[in-house]
Amino acid sequence: MKFSALSVFLQGLKGNRDWPAQWRTPEPKAAYDAIIVGAGGHGLATAYYMAKEHGMRNIAVLEKGWLGGGNTGRNTTIVRSNYLWEESEGIYEHAMKLWEGLSHELNYNVMYSPRGVMMLAHNIHDVQVFKRHVHANRLAGIDNEWLTAEQAKEFCPLLNIERNIRHPVIGASLQRRGGTARHDAVAWGYARGADRLGVDIIQNCEVTGIRRDASGAVSGVETAKGFIATKRVGVVAAGNTSVIMGMAGVRMPLESYPLQALVSEPVKPMMSCVVMSNTVHAYMSQSDKGELVIGAGTDAYTSYSQTGGLHIATHTLDAICELFPAVRRLRMLRNWGGIVDVTPDRSPIIGKPPVPGLFVNCGWGTGGFKATPGSGHVFADLVARGEPNAIAAPFTIDRFRTGRLIDEAAAAAVAH
Amino acid sequence: MLLIRCPYCEMERPELEFRYGGEAHVARPLDPMATSDDEWADYLYFRSNPRGLHAERWRHINGCGRFFNAIRDTVSDKIVVTYKAGEARPATTGEIA
Amino acid sequence: MSDHAVMMASRRGPLHGLSLPKGTDFSLSEAPHAARFILRGDGASVAAFGPAAPKPLQGSAAGTRTALWLGPYEFLLLAPEEDATTVEAGLKATLPAGTSSLVDISHRQIGLVLEGRLAARCLSAGCPLDLALAAFPVGMATRTIYLKTEIVLWRQAETRFHVEVWRSFAPYLVGHLADALAGTNGL
């Protein structure tokens, strides 16, 4: 059933009795043409585009828990494309373009909201780095502009720009097209879209092994629901990538860290944009529901626990209270964690490990939500055609051997 | 905040005094120039990142200053044992939460 | 040679001009200037300084000289300021070559003395260690942290602590301790 104001009205009159399931709950078939491991946003988008653009209908997405329950369902939803390096601009801007039409593409309101993402500069080094981004982005046709502290305040009146604070705001870069999207809706929209194209989304179906034939090529996956044959497996499992790749004997340049976020109790609108500060390690936006959504840093150590230490959240909130002294009296409602897979250069890996039939899309770390449509789109292409397209090509694993890193971290860029 | 037993101080101390140092027992090749690009990349970047027991380095940076190793369960974050740098990885029963 | 060359330049410490909390429940004062050295190497070397090698997490004193254990190969030596040159010369003469490192850090840090019923409480506003007497007995010394600064914490009596802090962090520490005192509401 198409989603629209009319259908909501008509169904409402009928007591909402006829809404169909947004996706089926199929049992796995014995074999598929391809299997995507991980029903996060990236995995679901991959399946959707494989079906839609490559005509692959006999495919499945296997999810160990509930779809969208990984980082897709626990991130602070910041979307932007003003990255430093050309390769990054390529993929994040590709995603951004898809975001702009995504609600219609999926017939699902993913609430993509280009409310502006502002990054604060607190010292001269920040200014230099951010201006470099502004210039690089402008050249690539990606919007990113420099604001004085006063302009930053105008854009976000909640912001404290007084000069006498410990880390005064001395300027900011602003991507107006950046913003947020409703995390859950993204997963659900892609799931519904993929399902309608015939993709089997199989939840509660953990992949526990990858079977390889005599030639070493992938022949199927062991799962909680038994063996499923396939010659192509795309792993899109974020924090769990190392574990799954390990099943095929592949080591990865990844470490998995807990990353926390938290929300305040809901309040009437206080800020309409997204504000990020790398220097004091905090970022905040306000959701449509009214809660302030605040991102914290990663814990120091690797973990698969989806919880982090109190000191991390504490550290974030002291920074938030410095930047926005008016929020000090608000209260933290909930604090949770995800597991992010971090690469040495903080850029993703989209590639083919040396196992025929195995593909991997991972390493999005603390900032892959924004890439969801783009990542799924190019990865679908890779899994379907066997070769990466121009946007995905730079993100091979091989770069760690050759030294051609895409180092967004070193360039002192901000995560997320 | 974890409590970590420093094998040099012989005392459990709060995580805030420590700096995490990544996977342990990733030995620097004795003759780096003799390694292949693949071997070198493996040393530099590739990590086991297990779900379960993980041998890892910590430094008691705001304490005695020493590096040491710990075996921690990355699911429960429980530290099973800590031992001094240079000591072999102790046998641990595969107790995973 | 001009006048300046013979002038002994005057000293000014990092707390110059700051007022320190003083009261019966808690008072904070600056310890007198001291000669300070970091001795790195084997613990046996400490003997050349005077006191016996301190046990882990302990201080060890002989007369006016104290050695604090910071790590298995690291000791903080404290002596009256006047002893500075004799300590250095003495140790250099006694210590076998190549077994240790002696570095003068007299000016790197300052000493603070915290006293009073609320001293441990104020410290615990930023220091995550258990400062109960049983867990941190008199005589214990260790490097640790106080919020965003590193300190060396040495308990001299139940309600008296000596804290060493790097000079540029000292105003921060003092500010926090004063704030912590206010936050106790006299607990």
Added chain:
Amino acid sequence: MSESFRIADTKDSRVSGRPLRFVFDGIAYQGREGDTLASALLANGVHLMGRSYKYHRPRGVLSAGAEEPNALVAVTRGPGRMTPNLRATQVELFDGLTASSQNNWPSLAFDAGAINDLAGKFFSAGFYYKTFMGPKVAGNWLWTKVFEPIVRQAAGLGARTTEPDPDRYAQFYTHCDVLICGGGAAGIAAALAAGKSGKDVIFCDEQAEFGGSLLHEGTASIDGKPARDWLADALAELRTFSNVRLMPRTQAFGYYAQNFVALSERVADHLAEAPNGARERLWQVRAKEVVIATGAIERPLVFPGNDRPGVMLAEAARIYLNRYGVKVGSRVVIVTAHDSAYRVALDLAAAGVVVAAIADTRANPPVARLIEAKAAGLRVIPSATVTDTKGRLRVSGIGIAAVSGVVVDAPEWVACDAVLMSGGWTPSVHLYSQSRGKVVWHEDRQMFLPGASVQAERSAGACKGSFALVDILIEGYRAGEEASGASGLRAFAVSGDAGIEGGTMGRLPLLPGSKGKAFVDFQNDVKADDIELAVQEGMRSIEHVKRYTTTGMATDQGKTSNLNALAIAAGKLGKSIPQVGLTTFRQPYTPVTFGAFAGANRGDLFDPVRQTPIHSWAEENGAAFEDVGIWKRAWYFPRQGEDMHAAVKRECQQARASAGIFDASTLGKIEVVGPDAAAFMEKLYTNPWAKLEPGRCRYGLMLNEAGFVIDDGVIARMGDDRFHVTTTTGGAPRVLHHMEDYLQTEFPDLKVWLTSTTEQWAVIAVQGPKARDIIAPLVTGIDLSKDAMPHMSIREGKVCGVPARVMRVSFTGELGYEINVPADYGRSVWEAVWAEGRKYNAVAYGTEAMHVMRAEKGYIIVGQETDGTVTPDDLGLNWAVGKAKKDFVGKRSLIRPDMVVEGRKQLVGLLTDNPATVLEEGAQITAASAAPTRTSALGHVTSSYESPALGRSIALALVADGRKRMGETLYVPMPGGAIAVKVVGPVFVDPKGDRVNE
């Protein structure tokens, strides 16, 4: 207004006689000391306290505690002191309290937003995902420009805060042997046991008073005393234990790894006059053992109209009656699935409230209950369900029907002004669950209860599913003993305890065709239908149901709703409760103020403000400062009327003409000592060190293992076994850690030791042709002559009579010295140097002039010319790499294929065609002037200044194959058009280096 619902005789309640005035929504009321805002309003007959989130339905108070979803208010205590979303049930009354309701306009009683309620059927779960998209051609316009702004205005619950909060928040770490969370019967018993053991005990409860349910227990007696007397005695006993810290108003909100429990204490909000100290405190407790005694929360029943003001939890009515002396109505109907509500009925009846009926959903309520009810003359309707309720701003009637099998009979309407419901009790397993324990479903008891302990904790009392008071006391006592390692069980004699049977979950049977809204999550307006719709739409995981409907996501985090939601979902799915499972219990248990987390970390205490020993002089002399890491550095020294530009120009010119004096104290310094010091340096820096003679300095370059430049600095050899290493200001701690890492873990056999001396030395740089003349009069014991002390050398001697290390080095290209003196002398030595300098018209210069002068010389700044992707060769610093060395950190990486590939970016100088044009740092560089695209970018400008020495602008840049492009014209595209630049060498001033060697 009068307290018409206060019972005359308050001697039995906790509320003292002292009257207090307060204002709610502009109306003045009277309450009593000991009241909460909720009990005081109820005493005045006010139930309507809030509006719901989505439908703006009028809502009354549901509960009497932390679980309250409805009665959310804002309390204002003056400028910056407005707190939204407080539960009226937790707001303690004080004289002059001013509170207001939320989420309504123009008023609580008449709220325009209630229009949403009428259109409710179109606002089903997740409706917003299905609409607001508009035609595709309009893009996102309809959503972003029309609907989202409306949604945002409508959403949000409490008022926004607008001013900085002036209050103080404190934080303390603390440790204990036993932490007891929750001070009801179980907690008290545990505290008695643990207290006797002599162990260090922290005993906290989120309420103002200890006692939990005992505070309103009017019937039961313990050890022969009325429960409340027993409580008073127990508390008195606890107060005699010096080893027990009693912490009321302190909630345990988070249970972290290794028995690390976070508590938040409300210190001042209950006081009319805020004290000087903290408003709240955050306690971070490391407990050896924990006792969780957090009790249980009563479950509402799900029936149509269950949200009208006046419909509340049954036990809450008993709490208001027995604890606060307040009758929640004059004529009540009780609807229950559990024994405990009978006690409510009896107590209310005894207090003179008309209990019109007890509707029991059970076919066969326990006989004992029926006897009790009968004895009190109360009518019990078994097998009952509720068909609907009536009333607009207050319930006025309830339809009760009998259920036979699945058939619901026609309802009997009973008039009432309050409906008291009980679906049974949900143990509060929040903390247990946060401790990473796994809750276990007990089918027989229809409860999730704590399973095995993962940490050193145990639960006791109602949170463990024990409801008989005697069991709770014994269990609590045992838990206290176990936690404190004591033994010696104690017996408790209890009489008059209530029954403990019963309970239901999910929706009560409905009249066919029933249209009323039956709420599950009151605050977020989630109805039973919404949950079922979510399941119908494929949301088969409870996590999906939660997120699709937002059930359990409100400020109460589903304390009263989660189990009902789960049961409804399970029913619709045809699955059992444990198959569906619970959502995750996250911290905090109830919301915690941001300020409490921030604590004192604000303003100058947010981060250390590191100042050099010379800072005060710079301040007195009008310096502007810049932040470098957490250091403050003098940036430039403007004279009257000068802007930065003019000041920097003067500083540079004067330094090159005469001399400039610069505070370089922030430079990192490390003393590297030991027989293997040189060998160690060989490994850590690219340069060769073995042959550097004592007394000489060398520029050192440090790489990470990936081959990229991470730090640099001048390194002096003090002796065979001693180096004085300098690092970048920001890099100092990182470099020391990096060195220790290699030393301890890769090269442990090297006999060398590291000591930070950054702060030991104040460093005064004197740079310029007159530098020697200026310092000479102050220096003793050092021959400063050109031959005796050449460029790149170090000497020890005295300056102003103070022991000093004098280095002859230059970061400006001029003859220069850096005087290191013990830090306390820094300021007075500086003043002496300054006094000498004045004779030559020397200037004090700041970091900006330093940057300009070093750029004129083509010296790099790590972090400006480098960004973690730059190799020594890229910087033209191959001369600093010891080619003959077998190994150093980073060496192997330098020969990776992409590190030696053509086209890497290399450091060059740029000169604009127009000498007046100063490029912008970070600007891109392209080969073509017109319509460049990103792929055509060759590099970027790393440094750019107006050069006083050259009288024109200069820039440094990283440009692809830059060294091959000397003389080429490239372009810097700017919004106003491309700027032509010529590629030149990076050294603009004195390329031969004559001046430094003066």
